[in-house]
Amino acid sequence: MEVKQNNLIKTLQIQPLIVVIRLDRQFFDISQKRKNLLLKINKLSNFGIKNIEIGWDSNPGWGNLILEIKKQFKSINIGAASISSMQSFDSICSLDLDYSMSPFFNKEIHLKAIKYNQLVIPGISNIESFKEAINLGYKIVKVYPASKLGINFIHELKNFKQKNIFFIGAGGIKSKNLKTLLNNGYDALVIGKELQNQTPDKDLEIWLKNY
Template identity: 80%
Template sequence: MEVKQNNLIKSLRIQPLIVVIRLENNFFNISDKRENLLLKIEKLSNCGIKNIEIGWDSNPEWVNLILQIKKKFKSINIGVASITSRQSLDSIRSLDINYSMSPYFNKEIHLKAIKYNQLVIPGISNIENFKEAINLGYKIVKIYPASKLGVKFINELQGFKKKDMFFIGAGGIKSKNLKSLLKLGYDALVIGKELRNQKPDKDLKIWLKNC
């Protein structure tokens, strides 16, 4: 897990942004949705996005979808969002995924992930879980929901953090606020539904140009 953490941190230091794409309802029942997803990823890639997370889905075809995306977009660091159960954790074990994330801290899931050498970054919303994550060997955590927890919370975490801790902010992040949030102490940010239909907007294009 340590190697995967170091590799992700290295990638995010180059470009401190992850775009999350969650699958639409009935995604696997409508063939056009798969093609639209691939086109969406291609547009993000052409715009310069380097890190993309795809939301986990219980549909058996989901694994093949991720394999297809990995094969087609080799220049993108592909991850998986919403690992919250044993089923979701088991489904990523065969995918050779570089990273995944959980919206909250689930010690049982994280212990199993570590055992399987899977990087499942914990979502942190309180100091107690932050300390537990550190004790498990995490040096990268997701602060979620960042927009609601505010600057006070990240300042509080910084008072406890080790020198090598890496903070990812997620939840309610808008592209127009990327620059200011990174200055407040986040090492990287996750943007999802606040980016309309996950299409690069004017603010994101400006930020990428100056990144």
């Protein structure tokens, strides 16, 4: 896990943004939805997006979908979002992902992730979970929901840390706020449903020109 954490930090230092895509309802029942997803990822890649998370789905075909995306988009760092149950964790173990994320801190899942060398970044919303994550060896955490917890919370975490921690902000983040949040304590950010149809808007296009 140590190597995976270091590699992800290096990647996000180059471009501190992850775009998360959630699968539509009936995604696996309608073939056109798969085609639309691949077109969307291709469009994001053409805009210069380097890191994309795909929301976990309980459908048995989800794992093969991730492998297909990884094969087709080798220049993109693909991860999995919403790893919050043992079922979801078990489904990522054979995918050789560089990273996954959980919406909250689940010690049982994180202990298992460490055992099997899977990087499942914990979601943090309070000091207690932050302390536990650090004690488990995490040096990269996700602050969630960042838009509600605010800038003061990230400062509180920074005051509490005992070593360098890489902070990813997620939840309700808008592209127009990327620069402000990165200038006020966050090391990287996740943007999802606030970005309409996961298509870069003018604010994101301007921001991307610097990366």
